[in-house]
Amino acid sequence: SQQGEEDPQALSIQEGENATMNCSYKTSINNLQWYRQNSGRGLVHLILIRSNEREKHSGRLRVTLDTSKKSSSLLITASRAADTASYFCATDGQNFVFGPGTRLSVLP
Amino acid sequence: DTAVSQTPKYLVTQMGNDKSIKCEQNLGHDTMYWYKQDSKKFLKIMFSYNNKELIINETVPNRFSPKSPDKAHLNLHINSLELGDSAVYFCASSLPGFQPQHFGDGTRLSIL
Numbered sequence: 104s105q106q107g108e109e110d111p112q113a114l115s116i117q118e119g120e121n122a123t124m125n126c127s128y129k130t131s132i133n134n135l136q137w138y139r140q141n142s143g144r145g146l147v148h149l150i151l152i153r154s155n156e157r158e159k160h161s162g163r164l165r166v167t168l169d170t171s172k173k174s175s176s177l178l179i180t181a182s183r184a185a186d187t188a189s190y191f192c193a194t195d196g197q198n199f200v201f202g203p204g205t206r207l208s209v210l211p
Numbered sequence: 212d213t214a215v216s217q218t219p220k221y222l223v224t225q226m227g228n229d230k231s232i233k234c235e236q237n238l239g240h241d242t243m244y245w246y247k248q249d250s251k252k253f254l255k256i257m258f259s260y261n262n263k264e265l266i267i268n269e270t271v272p273n274r275f276s277p278k279s280p281d282k283a284h285l286n287l288h289i290n291s292l293e294l295g296d297s298a299v300y301f302c303a304s305s306l307p308g309f310q311p312q313h314f315g316d317g318t319r320l321s322i323l
Contacts, residue, residue, distance in 0.1 A: 145314030
């Protein structure tokens with residue numbers, strides 16, 4: 104079974120709104136990473152959060168980690184059309200397993 | 212300059228053929244990976260090399276054989292291609308450990 108699973112599978116919002124994506128995982132982890140994938144391109148690393156961290160920020164991105172619930176969330180504030188992409192979480196629990204991703208569409 | 216480059220970008224071939232995909236990184240990383248992304252976007256790790264040594268070898272058919280001539284290159288050779296091998300194959304590199312990975316833009320393999 105998948106180690107990291109994102110939800111929702113797809114999310115459609117208007118430009119300027121916030122987008123929240125969630126990731127759940129099954130085994131203990133040391134680190135969790137979020138990546139973005141634009142259509143037809145490779146994954147781009149966004150942020151890494153360690154198991155002893157609860158929250159991390161990078162520009163318009165905010166990531167939280169709750170190890171007791173084995174979940175993480177990625178918040179993109181003030182979304183732009185250029186944020187349209189698939190977003191993946193990856194954990195080190197079992198050989199860098201990636202979830203199926205959340206497809207985010209930001210409508211102008 | 213492209214950090215992680217894969218060739219070819221597209222590969223269309225017939226069942227039963229043998230093909231290779233090449234990957235090169237100019238980031239000075241010690242660790243390189245091969246991933247397979249299926250049509251539902253699930254991304255699964257296949258292999259990982261650290262400084263030319265195989266460190267991760269997931270359950271992958273023996274028809275897939277990685278080769279790392281030096282730490283900047285990790286090639287993937289596939290024998291006797293099957294329909295189920297159709298997917299996008301990504302190469303990536305990173306510093307050792309669970310560090311941020313840099314991905315190539317993928318090789319889209321289609322088996323006829």
